[in-house]
Amino acid sequence: MIARGEVNGIPLAERAINEYWNAIPDQARKSGLRLLQQDVLAQRNAVVGDQRSFADTVNDYIEKKLAMA
Secondary structure (H helix, E strand, C coil), X not given: CCCCCCHHXXXXXXXXXXXXXXXXXXXXXXXXXHHHHHHHHHHHCCCCCHHHHHHHXXXXXXXXXXXXX
16 A cells, blocks of 8 residues: 555555454554554655655554554
8 A cells, every 4th residue: 555655545554454453452452553563664764755645644543553552
């Protein structure tokens, strides 16, 4: 999704994160999201423009979920 950087893909990314959140036991959520976040940030550092904005938005959403954990 980051490679495409399409704004309309943000709800899909949020839904995927929410599905992960709901499927994983409480004690594993935070570490799993941090691992996903590392991947998002690595990809963010390799792109520019809309792709970078998309990755930033996904990272912000992960940060919100981590604050809930």
